[in-house]
Amino acid sequence: MNCPHCGSENPETAKFCQNCGGNLTIPPERRKETTGLQSNVAGLLCYLLGWVTGLIFLLIEKEDQLVRFHAMQSLITFGSLTLIIIAVSWIPLIGVALGGIAGLVSFVLWIVLMVKAFSGERYKLPVIGDLAERQIGAI
Numbered sequence: 001m002n003c004p005h006c007g008s009e010n011p012e013t014a015k016f017c018q019n020c021g022g023n024l025t026i027p028p029e030r031r032k033e034t035t036g037l038q039s040n041v042a043g044l045l046c047y048l049l050g051w052v053t054g055l056i057f058l059l060i061e062k063e064d065q066l067v068r069f070h071a072m073q074s075l076i077t078f079g080s081l082t083l084i085i086i087a088v089s090w091i092p093l094i095g096v097a098l099g100g101i102a103g104l105v106s107f108v109l110w111i112v113l114m115v116k117a118f119s120g121e122r123y124k125l126p127v128i129g130d131l132a133e134r135q136i137g138a139i
């Protein structure tokens with residue numbers, strides 16, 4: 001095989017280049033990411049604009065299962081929270097308060113999920129996380 005560092009010919013069994021001493025063992029293949037982004041950065045972006053970015057990443061990312069999981073979790077979490085906020089806003093008197101609570105929950109989840117995704121963690125919300133995993137598997 002040829003050394004990837006200096007190009008000189010080496011025996012197939014050699015682990016290090018006889019010319020430059022470079023490592024000849026082939027590095028483990030990087031996980032393929034359709035978006036070309038690092039998994040953790042793409043994971044964070046899944047949550048950035050709530051369910052909208054979740055949906056976008058679900059549609060464009062076909063290889064990276066971690067990113068697809070975050071995208072699906074974002075879509076389900078913020079999709080349902082958005083629907084809840086719209087629904088409760090029609091309730092007289094307490095609608096505004098309920099909407100405010102749902103908005104606050106959204107905000108806290110948004111921060112937590114972005115931090116967890118950026119740290120590379122496959123952070124699963126209770127119930128929604130399992131639902132997201134099942135949906136990913138079903139696609």
Ligand SMILES: [Zn+2]
Pocket residue numbers: 003004005006007008017018019020021022
């Ligand atoms: Zn070499």
